[in-house]
Amino acid sequence: MDPALTEAPAVPTPTSVPRASGARRVERLCHATGLLLVLSGLAHLVVFAVDGGPWDGPVSWRKPVTFGVSFGVTLIAVTWVTSYLRVGARPRALLLAVFAADCVVEVGGITLQAWRGVPSHLDMETPFDTAVSMTLAVGGGVLVALLTVFAVASFRHRPSGPAGMDLAVRSGFAILLVALASGAAMIARGVVLTRTGHQEAAYHSTAPLKPLHGVSLHAVLILPALVWLLSRTSWSGPLRRRILYCAIGCYVAAVIGAGVWAALTY
Numbered sequence: 001m002d003p004a005l006t007e008a009p010a011v012p013t014p015t016s017v018p019r020a021s022g023a024r025r026v027e028r029l030c031h032a033t034g035l036l037l038v039l040s041g042l043a044h045l046v047v048f049a050v051d052g053g054p055w056d057g058p059v060s061w062r063k064p065v066t067f068g069v070s071f072g073v074t075l076i077a078v079t080w081v082t083s084y085l086r087v088g089a090r091p092r093a094l095l096l097a098v099f100a101a102d103c104v105v106e107v108g109g110i111t112l113q114a115w116r117g118v119p120s121h122l123d124m125e126t127p128f129d130t131a132v133s134m135t136l137a138v139g140g141g142v143l144v145a146l147l148t149v150f151a152v153a154s155f156r157h158r159p160s161g162p163a164g165m166d167l168a169v170r171s172g173f174a175i176l177l178v179a180l181a182s183g184a185a186m187i188a189r190g191v192v193l194t195r196t197g198h199q200e201a202a203y204h205s206t207a208p209l210k211p212l213h214g215v216s217l218h219a220v221l222i223l224p225a226l227v228w229l230l231s232r233t234s235w236s237g238p239l240r241r242r243i244l245y246c247a248i249g250c251y252v253a254a255v256i257g258a259g260v261w262a263a264l265t266y
Contacts, residue, residue, distance in 0.1 A: 026093040034076035041068025058119035058203040064111040071103045077221035086157035122190040122202045162231035172220035179216035208265040212258035
């Protein structure tokens with residue numbers, strides 16, 4: 001039996017460990033920022049309904065909608081999930097503050113270009129567009145670095161929380177690394193195509209990897225949230241363990257399926 005899902009040794013929950021007031025302020029800031037990003041994305045869904053235009057393609061209202069909602073949800077999720085990691089309060093607060101700022105830069109750049117009617121990524125047509133595209137690329141690199149640090153921390157020391165949370169957090173971060181790798185691959189391939197004079201091909205080159213990137217991005221929220229919900233039921237430990245294993249298995253199957261599709265169409 002997996003000791004991570006047994007009921008016996010009580011593992012301290014994040015709420016049982018006092019945190020510095022500075023860390024709590026950063027958490028509140030991240031939650032508020034994430035909510036604003038989600039609202040920004042939903043607001044642009046209204047803009048799309050009024051203004052119309054294509055939903056797909058490098059220039060569309062889809063990008064501020066999906067990126068705003070996705071970045072907002074991810075920021076809130078990472079802020080919550082990292083409270084289960086055994087890392088110092090100050091390093092975590094610093095990493096979360098940088099992460100929140102980077103999320104704002106990414107969504108802000110994408111939204112700005114949508115209102116200007118030009119592509120946000122891989123657009124090197126003018127010096128300004130190049131600056132925005134490179135800023136977004138660098139920001140993506142910062143996101144990869146920050147989330148990798150949190151992922152490594154989850155495997156270095158067993159996360160706290162209710163039974164099964166350590167497995168859910170580690171699985172979520174492991175799947176998140178797939179999202180980061182696929183995102184980096186999209187940017188790298190697009191930049192190479194752009195630099196070699198294949199601008200249109202660069203815009204379309206990201207399509208095969210988008211499902212893999214999207215599916216694997218939110219496991220770090222869904223799996224820990226499932227454990228949190230299960231911990232508030234009266235169901236037995238073995239039943240909750242089976243549900244968690246089933247959820248992880250389904251998620252891994254979805255990621256593998258998206259990965260196979262990407263390999264066949266890349």
